[in-house]
Amino acid sequence: MCALLKVNDLRVKYQTFEGVVHAVNGVSLEIGERETLGLVGESGAGKTTTALSLMRLIPSPPGIIESGEVFFDGRALHELPEDEMMQVRGNQISMIFQDPMTSLNPVLTVGLQIAEVIVAHQGVSSAEAMRRAESLMEKVQIPAARSREYPHEFSGGMRQRIGIAMALACNPRLIVADEPTTALDVTVQAQVIELIRELRDELSTAMMLITHDLGVVGEVCDHVAVMYAGEIVEKGDLEQIFDHPMHPYTRGLFQCVPDIEEENSVIQPIDGLMPDPFHLPAGCRFHPRCPECLEACRTTVPPLSERDGHSVLCHLYAEGGARG
Ligand SMILES: Nc1ncnc2c1ncn2[C@@H]1O[C@H](COP(=O)(O)OP(=O)(O)O)[C@@H](O)[C@H]1O
Numbered sequence: 001m002c003a004l005l006k007v008n009d010l011r012v013k014y015q016t017f018e019g020v021v022h023a024v025n026g027v028s029l030e031i032g033e034r035e036t037l038g039l040v041g042e043s044g045a046g047k048t049t050t051a052l053s054l055m056r057l058i059p060s061p062p063g064i065i066e067s068g069e070v071f072f073d074g075r076a077l078h079e080l081p082e083d084e085m086m087q088v089r090g091n092q093i094s095m096i097f098q099d100p101m102t103s104l105n106p107v108l109t110v111g112l113q114i115a116e117v118i119v120a121h122q123g124v125s126s127a128e129a130m131r132r133a134e135s136l137m138e139k140v141q142i143p144a145a146r147s148r149e150y151p152h153e154f155s156g157g158m159r160q161r162i163g164i165a166m167a168l169a170c171n172p173r174l175i176v177a178d179e180p181t182t183a184l185d186v187t188v189q190a191q192v193i194e195l196i197r198e199l200r201d202e203l204s205t206a207m208m209l210i211t212h213d214l215g216v217v218g219e220v221c222d223h224v225a226v227m228y229a230g231e232i233v234e235k236g237d238l239e240q241i242f243d244h245p246m247h248p249y250t251r252g253l254f255q256c257v258p259d260i261e262e263e264n265s266v267i268q269p270i271d272g273l274m275p276d277p278f279h280l281p282a283g284c285r286f287h288p289r290c291p292e293c294l295e296a297c298r299t300t301v302p303p304l305s306e307r308d309g310h311s312v313l314c315h316l317y318a319e320g321g322a323r324g
Pocket residue numbers: 014016021022023041042043044045046047048049050059062063277
């Protein structure tokens with residue numbers, strides 16, 4: 001099967017006054033038609049940089065895409081001129097951001113903003129666009145009459161639903177949602193996730209869902225990629241990652257999830273912090289925090305091992321390794 005989105009060896013750095021941040025270091029991933037990939041990892045892992053880079057929305061300067069190929073439905077996005085790329089954004093791939101306030105214009109009514117996207121991408125009349133905007137608002141469970149209100153008149157959860165309506169305005173084939181519920185109250189998070197899941201199913205879109213919440217991944221995703229210090233350290237389908245996590249980092253992430261069914265469950269966070277992005281460790285980038293660190297991990301970059309579509313970047317699983 002030909003993947004809808006295919007990213008090969010993406011490398012992105014930020015050139016700052018303090019030095020060079022190697023934010024994304026050779027990321028490869030695929031998302032099939034109607035598939036949802038969860039991209040998980042702690043803050044600073046490079047998740048947002050990955051998403052922005054494949055949309056070619058990385059701020060430059062300081063961001064520089066050093067290398068990488070991005071194919072969408074067989075088309076090489078990394079080679080498209082900017083005007084064609086603009087058509088792809090919105091018509092084919094759209095984004096939902098963490099904080100909807102940053103993507104909404106404070107001085108325009110929300111109805112007009114959604115309608116603007118529709119006019120720009122679908123070339124329909126303003127009246128028709130407004131009608132479609134109102135029906136999208138109802139789809140995200142906001143009364144159409146509120147289309148004449150401004151972003152500040154809505155609660156955080158409602159603004160995010162408007163952000164979702166905007167992302168859906170052009171019937172995208174892929175939605176990239178970057179921590180869509182992180183900025184919301186816990187009680188609202190579940191509703192917004194449920195809405196995203198319903199709309200994805202109804203519209204048959206594929207999705208990349210960026211989150212640090214494994215609970216959300218378990219509810220929504222069918223594939224998972226775990227990111228650490230700019231690399232995907234483990235990748236597989238939901239069962240592979242949840243039932244048989246391999247990388248010590250992935251196992252550590254699961255130990256951070258409180259088990260509500262287990263009365264005496266203890267949350268065991270992973271020791272240490274993400275490495276200083278200016279000075280990434282040699283060998284395996286996770287080795288200073290790894291409870292199973294071997295001699296080779298300190299000096300040698302781990303090889304990628306793969307079986308049945310479940311891949312891991314770790315010396316333990318290399319040929320001749322403890323679990324290889
Ligand atoms: N505009 C920027 N300028 C300099 N460094 C940046 C910029 N944006 C992100 N970074 C750095 O790149 C790394 C990856 O960041 P990011 O992609 O935002 O990670 P995540 O989304 O996983 O939290 C971090 O070390 C972060 O500090």
